[in-house]
Amino acid sequence: MLLNYLKIAIRSLWRTKAHTIINITGLSLGIVCCLLIALFVVDEFSFDNFHKKADRIFRVYGKERIGGIDQINTVTPFPMGPTLKDNLPEVEAFVRFVKTRSQIKVGDNQFSETVTIVEKEIFDVFDFQLVRGDRKHALDKPSNVILSEAAALKYFGSSDPVNKVISIEQLDTFTEFTVTGVVSVPENSSIEFFLLVPDQNLLKLYSNERLTSWFNIEPETYVLLRPGAEVNKLAAKFPSLFERLLGKEDFQNSHYGAGLQPLKSVYLGDLPQGLAKISNPKYAYVLSAIALLILVVACINFVTLSIGRSLQRAKEVGVRKVVGAARSQLIIQFIGEAVIVTFLSLMLGVVLSIIMLPLFNDLAGKNLHIYFDTSTLVLIGVLLFVIGLIAGSYPAFILSGFKPVSILKGKVQGGSKQNLRRVLVGIQLAFSVFLVTCTLIMRNQLHYLQNKDLGFNKEQLISIQVNVPRGQRLSERVARGFDMAEPLKIAISKIPNVVSVFTASHDFGTGAWTSVGFTDENGIYRTFNLNVVDADYLSAMKMQIVNGRGFIEGNESDKRHGVIVNESFCKMFGWTNPVGQRIPGKDFTNHEIIGVVKDFNYGSLYSKVQPLAIVEDGRIIYSGIENINIDNTPVPKVMVHIAAGATATTLEKIKSTWQNLTNGEEFAFTFADEAIARQYRADANLGKIVTIAAALSILIGSLGLYGLASLAMQGRVKEISVRKVLGATEQSLLILLSKDFIVITIISLLTSIPITIYAMNNWLSGFEYHVNMGWQVFVMAGALSVIIALITISYQTIKTAWTKPVDVLKYE
Template sequence: MWKNYFKIAIRNLSKNKLHTGINLIGLSLGLGVSILIFFFVQFESGFDTFHQESEQIFRIERHQVEEGGDLTSFSTPIIAAPTFESEFSQVQYTTRMIGGSAQAYLDDETTQNQSFLMVGADFLEIFSFPLLQGTKEQVLQDKFGVVITEEVSKKYFGDDNPIGKSIRMRMGDNFEEYQVTGLLKDLPTNSSIQFEMLINDQNLDFSVDEDSQNSWFNVYGDTYLKLNAGQTKESVEAGVEAMMKKVLGEEYVEGEYVFTLQPISEMHLTESSNYGMIEATRPTLLWILAGIAFLILLIACINFTTMAIGRSTTRAKEVGVRKTMGADFGQLVFQFLTEAFLTTLAALILGLILAETLIPTFNDLFEKELSLVYGPVQILILVGLVILITAMAGAYPAFFMSSLKPIKVLKGNLSIRFGKQALRKGLVAFQFFISFLMIASTLIMVNQMEAIRDYDLGFDQNMVVLVDIPEVPSTSFVKSINEGFSQAELYRQALQKRSEVQSAGITIATYGDDAFWDGGFPTPEDEQFNFRLNFVGGEYVKTLGLEIVKGRDLNPTPGSDSSAVLINETFAKAMNWDDPLGELLPSKRIGNHEIVGVVKDFNHNSLYKDIEPIILAKSPETIFSGINMLMIHSATNPKVMVKGHGSDFESFRIMLENEWEQVFPLEAFSFSFLDETVQKQYVADERLGKMVFLAACIAILIAAMGLFAMAALSIAGRTKEIGIRKVLGASSWSISWMFNKEFLIITIAGVLVGLPLSLYLMQTWIAQFAIKSWPSWLNFTVLGIAGILFTLLIVSAQSYRATQMNPVKTLKDE
């Protein structure tokens, strides 16, 4: 019996090659894209779940409650880890996690920049990163012991066993010998925490003085803890206020400075731009992608359903004969569902091939390392998709066809349209609605991102190269910055002598979300004033093309203007200063300083955020002496910003590298483009726009195939009517318009619903930008007209062919 069901299903599918082909192509496209998206969503949702007892692992989040609101960050004081461990019996292990880098000898003559994480000795007790050699209790006990990944081991030692071998890294003023004590398997791709090397946080002595290590108001890196089994984060958070009162003493103010715990399961998926030192993804992105996958599948399923209904006339007599011969309702339902199942199964195989083909492009788009691994979860997803599509696409036709009355069918009393025109038209209209919704959303995204790219940021980013200057480790933060600037000045002066260079400046921060440091000071009225801070040197203002609206620029000569600062217009407005040049920063602590100029507002942040008050200073002492809050968001080593002439970058790069080798012969040369740094801020939304565009193209293709098939079925069912109309004198144009009118109404309905809904839905997405741009009504009008013309083209091509048939052939059997 089962064999006969499959035989009949295969015969029916092969007999109707056009409809089967359209269903296969539509479902294959839908499944191929959907499989990629569903696997991606499952991959992103599974981040950090490989850690044993992950429900007991938390990250500490810091909250500073001020007049301007609750400032939150995952940067925490160094002293937080040992204090939480000693004050709370619920805490089993704690670890700091502080990122850093150092020059390391790759061989006897070559150095390179080596990144690392400084962590506590219990890091591997908390996190279940697979250790291939060494024991997790011992590998991080020694200050000069390091744990490296397989990839790093190959880089330094080839295929040799790395355990016991040494890596020389510059820490402080000297190169130190670090012995490899542990070897980790390369980290899982679904880990939020990524690193190449682990070293003990005792090495903080090289870069942070003792006072800073014990200060609750100097923050460095993240802090993690693991609770004992059965303990909850609420039990720890309930005691935080008492702990802060104890450790701060006279500085304690109730509710002003507290800590909460974030479960590790909530780290990776966050809407906040504040996600610390980890890799994060916005949950909204996953919801949008999952919605896109579902809509594409829905369009493909609608094609299946509408074509099955359209073919009802040809299958009706088959149902009548089979019922007369004794087939019951259940057998017929199963027969039609078998056909839907076989079509879906074939489409799944083609979809998997398509997904495997597209995955490199998908990984490039989202900068992931996703692979289609067919484990139990993935198999369940695929089985679920087959069942879902079989049910969605085959259930209604199966139950509808199987319920036909054999007497009406065989006597010819059954209407050719079966009374289901409204349903079929509704499904086709829904296809067009989804298609226009996606197209309009793509149009809105493209227009917004184009506006972002073309927006005047207030500075010149073209042909500006950022060259990283080696960090000068020191326990004195000020000394580290000043010596870094001294090194940067040597390189800058060498470049200034070259004719290829227009100008060169020095900066600590670049541009983008939180690139500028956060600072704050108390005013004489005991109010907290927060601002953004950057330390600069050389011809910084000239290199970026910033406009001085009042006063003058900072003197580029080293040692001059050490007490001078520049502010932006927003800073002056916040202070209600008409003439800032005669004013002083209203801090109770800041010593000798002078506001020498006001720069026109420029976008130091991405265009997701508004412009904030800014201070540009040459000397750290001037600012550090008077602030009570400092949050560092970027590396502390300076960068030289170089603006070149012309557009021949390759020769310009060679010049930069040659001068580098003269000034820093043992250091690795590293550079980036300012315009690329600026554009990276919008990568996530650029990717989303591309994905929506791809989905829109697939939706249009599937909908076009559905429209083609439905027009063909509609015309095929009315060939005798066409013949009669032609005999009675109807023109080809009038007959063609009869069919076009039917489908144009469907198209216009899709446009009238899809376009306004896209405007409504995209308001949430576009609201995240400080700069907003909507397409003009003309763009939407053109889009609607294009959709109408698209429908006219497809239906007219089908109807014209039908009107050219000789009516004698269509009417001779009457």
């Protein structure tokens, strides 16, 4: 019986090869989207799941109320981990991650790297695999270092690095470390590191005051809870613990406390970024919706064409029923055909997925692989069952429900099914128009992000980080960095094609600028950002002074007392003429606002311009603040504008100058425009994926429209022949045949508009600065859809309009 069903299914599909190919092509494209995006989504939600104790590992975050404003930090004070372990029996162990930038010497080579300081218990809490070395003793000694696989390859190539020596700069001297292991860091780990050294090194880099202070935050702290410990009950003990530690008055003023974030929710969580890698879950949800949408479009194709073929197969159904076929057998037969088509589509889809995976990885910023393991086979099986059942069940029930008497008398009516086909194709086209319109809007927004005047000159601008060893107070490190940068500035300025050289604590696109907070004279807590610069900064960056003046080179008063603020800073205090005033905080040293710079977008365009103070000496600001938040090191960067057309040769000369003056330090730089563009990489990649999805949706929708046109024209051949006999012109027949499809396309466009407006308003709301959607994109999308529809159906309409009446009507 099953073999007979299979033979009939294959014969039926072979007789209608064109429709079979359309179905297989459409479904396979939908399956490609579904498989690739499923890989992405599964990877996003798999972060940190490889740790066996992940359900018991939590990241500690600090929370406090400053000036009536609740603040959360995912980096914590140094005492946080030891305090929780010593005072709360539910805490089994803690691990702190502290990242610091250091110079590394390996033989004659020198590199600038991020070194992570961590407790040796890291391998008791986390399941990072040591591919070389002994995980129990690899961090026993202060002079031990563990390399990541990437670091081992970079420093030692394919040779075994264990027991080899590298030197790490601590304070002003290089200390030798022995490599005791190589660790593998999975790609789906939110915790990343390049070099690991034990926590005994903290005492060499930080003062005891800082290591015991509750007011300096730097490490990310993780705790491992004992089996059976209840998180809610543990968190309920925090208030009394911190009240005892901080004192009742300080605790009541700050409401300082801690929270616990499950390790598995760090990557896709909603807390501020700390040291761990994070992502926005909206991308996974948006891509999932796109995959489902494309698959629905492909399934609609199948249903549309199957219903269209129902009248052609009506007599087959009638004869089979007359000879005794039960309805259940017919349903099995037609669902079987759907499963065969789905199976062939799946095989083609898997092959195409493998071919397109490198392109998708590039767009998604991933390194995904297709493994034919249990989960992949289950996914393929589910797709086969669901698509085959959904795409095949409705046509099967329609076909099997025909009454034999009506069929054999030729009384089967197809009007309702024709209307249903139109509705399904309309839905299909509405999805396609929606994606096309979204693509146009996203492209406009991304073009706006790339070309908006940010208020400064970012072209041909490079940034080079000055290396200042740890061990000093922040203000001293910043001041020392400017002193170290001065001879570099002088030397680089003499290189041909160098337009300008200047120094600043912060560059663009590499992280948030230093944020500080203080309570003003009215008792209101205020926050603003800070950048410490040299006197050349504003003029070299072509920033506009709208009130007062900029810094004057060699003016000692400007250096010791001068402050320049932006327009947002003035708005914060309601100032109309701030020149000559001071920041209204009682603890700030003697200073004076000498100028106002026009607001410029030093942060990303996701948020509005924040109040900003620019000074030549950071101690002016440090003296009066209560809190400081550092996301990106304020140690100065040497910034250089290079003349266009001479970039490569100028960079080589700058590199040579740099290495001569820094005793061979690694020359690492970033282009400002590239760093700024990276801020929007996720949205740019999403835009590319939506563009590809729109193209696939149009292709699939066009296949469906072509199939519908083909079936519709077959049913109208005699009508057209009669019209031609009665005098209808071919032009009028083309308009008549195309009219219905154009109407469907226009209705689809109108249906998609409110959906597009809702979706794109949500997406654009993530940007403080964005384009308006405008009616033009909808007109463009509509025109494009109409043109594609006309091209798609043109062959069938022209073929039908040119039919010779004699060839059709001679049988009547």
